[in-house]
Amino acid sequence: MIFNSFEYLFFFPTVYILYWLLNIYAPKLQNSLLVMASFVFYGLWSVKFLSVLLICILTNYILGYKVSKDENNKNPIIYVTISLILNVGLLVFLKYYNFFIEELNFLLNLSNNNLNIPLLSIVIPIGISFYTFHGISYILDVYKGKIQPEKNLINYSLFVSFFPLLVAGPIERAEHLLPQIQAKRKFNYQQSVEGCYLIILGLFKKIVIADSLAIIVNNTFENYQSFTALSLIITAISYSFQIYCDFSGYSDIAIGSAKLLGFEMLSNFNFPYFAKNIPDFWRRWHISLSTWFRDYLYIPLGGSKKGEFKTIRNVFIIFLLSGLWHGANWTYVFRGFLNACLYVAVILFKSKNAPSKNHSKLKSLSQMFLTFSSVTILFVFFRSRTITDAFLYFRAIIANIYDCPEKLYNGEGLSNINAFIYIIPMLFIDWKLRFNERKVDTPFFKKIAYLLIIITLYKIISSEETQYIYFKF
Numbered sequence: 023m024i025f026n027s028f029e030y031l032f033f034f035p036t037v038y039i040l041y042w043l044l045n046i047y048a049p050k051l052q053n054s055l056l057v058m059a060s061f062v063f064y065g066l067w068s069v070k071f072l073s074v075l076l077i078c079i080l081t082n083y084i085l086g087y088k089v090s091k092d093e094n095n096k097n098p099i100i101y102v103t104i105s106l107i108l109n110v111g112l113l114v115f116l117k118y119y120n121f122f123i124e125e126l127n128f129l130l131n132l133s134n135n136n137l138n139i140p141l142l143s144i145v146i147p148i149g150i151s152f153y154t155f156h157g158i159s160y161i162l163d164v165y166k167g168k169i170q171p172e173k174n175l176i177n178y179s180l181f182v183s184f185f186p187l188l189v190a191g192p193i194e195r196a197e198h199l200l201p202q203i204q205a206k207r208k209f210n211y212q213q214s215v216e217g218c219y220l221i222i223l224g225l226f227k228k229i230v231i232a233d234s235l236a237i238i239v240n241n242t243f244e245n246y247q248s249f250t251a252l253s254l255i256i257t258a259i260s261y262s263f264q265i266y267c268d269f270s271g272y273s274d275i276a277i278g279s280a281k282l283l284g285f286e287m288l289s290n291f292n293f294p295y296f297a298k299n300i301p302d303f304w305r306r307w308h309i310s311l312s313t314w315f316r317d318y319l320y321i322p323l324g325g326s327k328k329g330e331f332k333t334i335r336n337v338f339i340i341f342l343l344s345g346l347w348h349g350a351n352w353t354y355v356f357r358g359f360l361n362a363c364l365y366v367a368v369i370l371f372k373s374k375n376a377p378s379k380n381h382s383k384l385k386s387l388s389q390m391f392l393t394f395s396s397v398t399i400l401f402v403f404f405r406s407r408t409i410t411d412a413f414l415y416f417r418a419i420i421a422n423i424y425d426c427p428e429k430l431y432n433g434e435g436l437s438n439i440n441a442f443i444y445i446i447p448m449l450f451i452d453w454k455l456r457f458n459e460r461k462v463d464t465p466f467f468k469k470i471a472y473l474l475i476i477i478t479l480y481k482i483i484s485s486e487e488t489q490y491i492y493f494k495f
Contacts, residue, residue, distance in 0.1 A: 063185040071147040082157035086171035121350030149189040186276040192290040192310035207284030217281030224274030232268035251422035260441040298389035357403040
């Protein structure tokens with residue numbers, strides 16, 4: 023079941039009505055209802071997927087007691103290690119086994135070794151990268167004493183499997199979500215209005231913007247040799263907006279759905295394309311993942327407090343692992359490496375130059391443009407099937423760049439220009455919301471909310487359901 027489906031259009035209102043009826047007559051059953059709804063939501067993809075989720079829930083629930091220092095457990099670090107091995111091992115086996123075996127077989131063939139290790143027929147459970155990270159952070163937070171182990175299995179199950187977040191985040195923290203699960207919720211009209219607005223905005227981003235741009239992006243990336251340099255550049259820009267609208271649209275719907283049920287979730291995006299450098303971009307893009315790696319890996323490794331060399335080392339470790347987290351493909355790892363290079367370059371430049379006091383609008387816009395251009399170039403690696411394809415894509419741009427004026431004159435260079443029909447409205451909406459401090463319940467948004475609903479409903483009726491990009495991660 024996906025958010026932009028008619029099934030969800032029936033599923034969520036049903037859960038919503040039952041949920042708030044229970045709030046009146048049997049509030050203690052609200053969490054149980056949400057757990058059952060989450061299992062149904064996930065189980066409709068595959069019962070096998072649901073079994074993997076249940077194993078993760080039960081394992082981490084039991085180990086949560088074993089790692090708690092307040093439970094007088096001896097050597098809790100042993101159970102932390104067991105938890106990490108089980109969680110990371112399950113993730114690596116299901117998501118990366120075939121990838122590593124294929125690479126190993128390739129190396130064996132290079133050495134004229136006839137040994138060929140068989141691959142396994144594995145279907146990667148949707149959202150496994152997200153809910154295993156929920157489990158790992160819970161265990162580590164209990165071990166550090168930041169939270170107490172959750173004694174109620176229903177509450178813990180809801181923390182891991184809460185259906186708005188289950189498939190593609192945001193990656194929640196136990197110290198933030200569990201207290202809300204444990205507390206009695208009350209219906210809040212303003213919170214519900216904000217939730218509805220976010221759902222509308224999220225559906226608009228996904229169905230109207232992302233899915234429309236996907237047609238242009240998919241066609242061009244599959245046949246990039248036959249397109250002009252300008253069309254390839256426009257397509258690269260289009261993909262930056264496609265993946266942003268696809269993923270942030272999912273996050274908006276997830277956070278909006280949670281608001282309607284009385285929960286406040288962590289923000290996952292903060293207008294990333296208005297960032298002024300790469301570190302600023304990563305403080306704004308997929309915030310729940312960036313902060314997860316920061317808190318559970320970067321800081322424990324020493325962060326930036328143990329000298330320049332170790333800071334650079336830690337940055338590369340984080341970005342390489344983050345790249346691998348996205349999927350079993352070297353394109354993700356290579357993009358992570360390039361991000362680390364740019365991130366380190368900014369750190370070194372700032373450390374050797376005094377902060378500038380010049381905050382002119384022209385300078386800010388030029389910084390935004392340069393950062394967006396860098397991000398767009400790196401997203402080509404993210405979208406390409408192989409690293410070679412990405413370089414060939416850039417080669418096609420460079421080889422044809424000098425023909426742009428002539429082809430523009432002949433009307434041949436604007437085959438993908440209609441992408442800006444979708445990009446410009448998205449930029450305008452984000453720019454306005456940026457100055458309204460994320461308050462979607464504003465006169466500006468109220469004026470366009472009905473228009474967004476009409477356009478989105480039209481697209482829902484006239485187009486097919488499409489998966490979210492981050493479902494495969």
